[in-house]
Amino acid sequence: MGHSQKESVWGSCNLFSRKAILFSLTLLVFFNFHLKDTQAHPLSPPTELFAQDTPNDHGKSISLNWNLSPDDGKVEGGVLSYEILRSTGLQGVFEVVGSVPAGTKEFTDQDTALVNSHNYYYKSRAVAVTDSAVSEIFGPVTPSGQWFHTGKTSVFVATLLFCLIIIVAISYAKRGGKLYIRPLAGINAVDEAIGRATEMGQPILFVPGLGEAYEVATIAAFTILGRVARKTAEYQSRLIVPAYYPMVMVVSQEVVKSAYMDVGRPDIYNEKDIFFVTQEQFPYAAAVNGIMLRERPAANFYLGKFYAESLMLAETGFLAGSIQIAGTDEPIQIPFFVAACDYVLIGEELYAASAYLSRDPVQLGTLKGQDWNKLAIVILVGLGILTATLGFAWFINLFNVNI
Amino acid sequence: MRRQIPLYIVLVCGIVFVIQFFIPSHESEFIFEYGQDWVMVIGILALPLGIWSYLRKTWLTAVKKPKERFFAGVSLFGFAIMMLTGLKRESLMAGSLYMELFEYVLIPIQATIFSLLAFYIASAAYRAFRARSVIATMLLGTAFIVMLRLIPLGPISDVNQALVGWILSVPNMAAKRGLLIGIGLGAIATCIKIILGIERTYLGRD
Numbered sequence: 340m341g342h343s344q345k346e347s348v349w350g351s352c353n354l355f356s357r358k359a360i361l362f363s364l365t366l367l368v369f370f371n372f373h374l375k376d377t378q379a380h381p382l383s384p385p386t387e388l389f390a391q392d393t394p395n396d397h398g399k400s401i402s403l404n405w406n407l408s409p410d411d412g413k414v415e416g417g418v419l420s421y422e423i424l425r426s427t428g429l430q431g432v433f434e435v436v437g438s439v440p441a442g443t444k445e446f447t448d449q450d451t452a453l454v455n456s457h458n459y460y461y462k463s464r465a466v467a468v469t470d471s472a473v474s475e476i477f478g479p480v481t482p483s484g485q486w487f488h489t490g491k492t493s494v495f496v497a498t499l500l501f502c503l504i505i506i507v508a509i510s511y512a513k514r515g516g517k518l519y520i521r522p523l524a525g526i527n528a529v530d531e532a533i534g535r536a537t538e539m540g541q542p543i544l545f546v547p548g549l550g551e552a553y554e555v556a557t558i559a560a561f562t563i564l565g566r567v568a569r570k571t572a573e574y575q576s577r578l579i580v581p582a583y584y585p586m587v588m589v590v591s592q593e594v595v596k597s598a599y600m601d602v603g604r605p606d607i608y609n610e611k612d613i614f615f616v617t618q619e620q621f622p623y624a625a626a627v628n629g630i631m632l633r634e635r636p637a638a639n640f641y642l643g644k645f646y647a648e649s650l651m652l653a654e655t656g657f658l659a660g661s662i663q664i665a666g667t668d669e670p671i672q673i674p675f676f677v678a679a680c681d682y683v684l685i686g687e688e689l690y691a692a693s694a695y696l697s698r699d700p701v702q703l704g705t706l707k708g709q710d711w712n713k714l715a716i717v718i719l720v721g722l723g724i725l726t727a728t729l730g731f732a733w734f735i736n737l738f739n740v741n742i
Numbered sequence: 743m744r745r746q747i748p749l750y751i752v753l754v755c756g757i758v759f760v761i762q763f764f765i766p767s768h769e770s771e772f773i774f775e776y777g778q779d780w781v782m783v784i785g786i787l788a789l790p791l792g793i794w795s796y797l798r799k800t801w802l803t804a805v806k807k808p809k810e811r812f813f814a815g816v817s818l819f820g821f822a823i824m825m826l827t828g829l830k831r832e833s834l835m836a837g838s839l840y841m842e843l844f845e846y847v848l849i850p851i852q853a854t855i856f857s858l859l860a861f862y863i864a865s866a867a868y869r870a871f872r873a874r875s876v877i878a879t880m881l882l883g884t885a886f887i888v889m890l891r892l893i894p895l896g897p898i899s900d901v902n903q904a905l906v907g908w909i910l911s912v913p914n915m916a917a918k919r920g921l922l923i924g925i926g927l928g929a930i931a932t933c934i935k936i937i938l939g940i941e942r943t944y945l946g947r948d
Contacts, residue, residue: 398768486765494764558941614795615791650866
């Protein structure tokens with residue numbers, strides 16, 4: 340009876356209604372299974388969330404890291420990304436402040452809204468296609484600025500030691516201690532080159548390089564320029580200084596003018612011979628080459644910062660038959676100068692020139708201090724090789740710099 | 743007193759900027775950026791002096807040296823054209839006359855001068871690599887091996903590559919590092935001398 344009744348109910352439906360019932364049943368079965376599957380394997384959250392103030396910065400930054408969700412890396416239903424949520428209170432509203440793709444275990448919160456010395460709480464949320472899972476709350480964390488960059492500790496200690504050794508060497512020199520400084524052919528040749536130019540009645544060309552006035556190499560060049568200018572003032576030779584920067588021109592004019600005044604010949608100082616050329620590298624090289632070929636200076640000085648134009652200048656000077664003295668702290672340009680110049684101040688010798696020229700005990704003391712520091716570095720390098728060979732990594736780690 | 747004030751400024755600024763390097767705070771960064779801005783401002787203040795110096799020098803050359811008059815004239819003409827075309831606010835935009843002159847006149851001229859470097863290298867290399875002594879012969883041999891790296895050598899290519907790699911990364915690198923350490927120490931020592939006022943030639947008189 341029941342059977343016939345059922346049949347009658349089913350039979351009473353039209354074709355469209357039957358299809359609709361079958362479709363509804365199918366959907367119900369599908370979602371039921373899916374729901375059961377989800378309930379059986381809910382998305383796992385990231386674990387071990389940890390947050391701390393970002394070290395060695397000016398604050399307003401918090402670094403977070405966590406362990407990946409076990410569902411990270413799954414092809415179906417796996418984690419797609421991690422969202423980082425932040426709140427100012429444990430019970431407060433957590434807002435998303437950033438998101439990183441799956442597989443990422445860290446995030447740095449550098450939101451401008453972060454305020455130093457305020458507490459913050461964090462959560463990390465694993466996000467899948469249809470699901471998400473939130474980690475436990477971590478906090479409070481307080482961002483703050485540091486007053487010392489601990490990653491630069493080794494640099495700080497080395498700087499202090501270096502300065503200390505220099506000061507000891509200066510005081511030793513002041514007390515009349517004997518300091519041997521090996522002679523530098525390039526420095527000794529300065530007077531010879533100026534004398535030759537004077538005898539030939541030709542000008543002297545001083546090229547202070549492509550460095551700005553505040554660069555150490557250019558400042559060292561000014562020192563030598565002062566010495567050259569004194570000699571040219573004494574011998575009444577013409578000194579030409581083409582400058583790459585207006586500021587270099589201004590300082591060069593002041594240095595040369597002072598040298599002429601010191602010698603008592605301000606009347607022969609010619610400001611027009613110390614001039615600005617251009618701030619473009621190769622036009623500058625072309626202009627200086629032109630000066631060499633037109634004015635035919637008997638002595639050329641290339642001292643300061645030089646780049647690709649070094650060989651163009653030095654080779655033109657060589658072809659013009661000038662005696663040439665060069666010095667730069669650019670290691671790549673040194674071989675070019677060696678190939679084309681008569682004398683070369685290699686690297687640090689450029690900086691040492693002022694001490695050589697002045698023979699001032701204090702200056703010589705700094706030079707000696709440099710040598711002692713070099714000796715210390717050689718010893719440390721030797722110790723580094725020895726300890727690394729013996730497997731003691733701690734010694735090398737002492738010198739790590741983490742900027 | 744004229745010399746003392748700059749020396750005090752150098753002393754204070756030098757110490758402040760050394761300390762600033764080790765302080766990561768916001769204030770420290772501000773001081774560093776502020777100092778850099780000042781360097782730019784001072785550089786810009788010197789620019790009119792540079793332009794005046796250039797114009798005076800070129801004009802005097804044109805007037806006093808008839809042989810160089812044409813070149814001085816070209817230089818002054820170029821300066822005037824670039825200055826006039828660069829006056830407009832839009833002159834730095836692509837397609838402006840200023841940018842066209844810069845890209846299609848100035849840059850090719852600079853590239854031409856740069857390309858001349860190849861000839862300078864050839865003539866310098868001829869002198870540098872002459873086998874006049876044992877050391878010069880060693881240099882010649884080493885340079886020959888290093889240059890061969892750029893040429894396919896068939897079966898010995900790999901051996902040559904390995905040899906060149908060793909030359910560049912061991913003896914060459916050792917010499918380079920020695921130079922760099924010396925330069926670094928020299929630069930620091932010079933900075934100490936400047937900060938303490940031992941080195942003051944840049945101010946004019948010693």
